Amino acid sequence: MSPYKKKKETWAWFLDLTVRQMMRAGKKKIQYRLELQRDTPRESRLYARCVFCSTFGALRRTHTRAGDKLLELRHLRYFIAVAEELNFRRAAERLHISQPPLSLQIKALEEEVGGTLFERTKQHVFLTPAGLVFLKHARHVLDEADKAKLSVRQALSGEVGELRIGLTPSSEFQPYLPATIQSFRARYPGIVLTLAEMTSSAQIAAIAEHKLDLGVVRKPSGRLLSGVRLARLSTDPALLAMHESAPLTKKTQLQIAELKNLPLVCLSRASGAGLHEFVTGSCWAAGFTPNIVQEVREVSTMIALVAAGFGAAIIPAPLRRLQLDRVVYRPLSGKGTRTDLFVADHSKDRNRWVTEFKQMLIGEAGQGI
DSSP: OOHHHHHHHTOOOOOOOOOEEEEETTEEEEEOOOOOOTTSOHHHHHHHHHHHHHHHTTTOEEEETTEEEEOOHHHHHHHHHHHHHOOHHHHHHHHTSOHHHHHHHHHHHHHHHTSOOEEEOSSOEEEOHHHHHHHHHHHHHHHHHHHHHHHHHHHHHTSSEEEEEEEOTTGGGOTHHHHHHHHHHHHOTTEEEEEEEOOHHHHHHHHHTTSOSEEEEOOOSSOOOTTEEEEEEEEEEEEEEEETTSGGGGOSSEEGGGGTTOEEEEEOTTTOHHHHHHHHHHHHHTTSOOEEEEEESOHHHHHHHHHTTSOBEEEEGGGGGSOOTTEEEEEEESTTOEEEEEEEEETTOOOHHHHHHHHHHHHHHTOOO
16 A cells, blocks of 8 residues: 555544633633644545534634634525525525625635535536535534524423422322323423422422422421412321231221320331321320331331331321232221321412412312312
8 A cells, every 4th residue: 555545544633622711802702723733635624624613613703804703503504505506596595685695605604614615617516525514514503503492482482391399208199199290291291390209398498499399298397488388189088007917907997096005117207207297196186105116218118017017007098009918908087087288389489380280280189279
């Protein structure tokens, strides 16, 4: 292989992008510098410049004798029109401009990228190899610009966005919650639902700080934080989950007072403050302190310990959907054996999707607005 052919096949060029930001006359100037090897062939230098300019064209500024010139999106549209028509007159008609200005713009563009993009004869116009490369990247830049414009318009009109929703560990078993999520996503596919499992108190704090849009909570003790409001979704009766060998399984209905001294498994306050307060509150209302032998972090762990004979558990009725072998459920009656579930949001929130999801959730729960 001749040295020239070997050199030709191993052409290499290097792009060195240097961004300098300076404040001059109140304007931010960004300069890009393209450095190539001295022995790089002219065709390769032109190709490199085309790739470079098409990639950074929307932002690149180059210094000329006439001052700073900006390569704009309209220059790419002019170039694409000529490249697709391969005729300056037809391209000018398509762009609704006269032919002489179009020719001047294409010539200026070629000066900008540092090489010829079109071969011109008296009868025909052809794209050069560099022009073909530039066409590919010019189309990509315009396509991305159109996507950005569409995304912004959709965001402004509310067609796209995000809704941040908090859920308590026990609320996830409510039948109306997955139904609402499914219906909302089908009706508004452009809205991303971000779901987070959190305690009721953590949700209320996040809503007050506008870090969460909506929450499904059990009302914690104490006053609500400023700006947070609640709307009731449902009222759940209490059940006792116990091992199938427990003596209380012989009864079909239990009084809360019968659970005195009964070993109980419960969610910790840190993992489920609302459910923890429901269990302790219902026992206190019946005149005794609950005998909690084990606190856990997960609802599924609580039911698994019941199946292992570790103790019984007082739960809201929807949790009976966790069906494990050797676990039976019995309804509880007495003071404090019903617990409410609420949807929480901020009173100053004007997000239409918060209102829409909230109304759909209340409707699915069957409570009305």
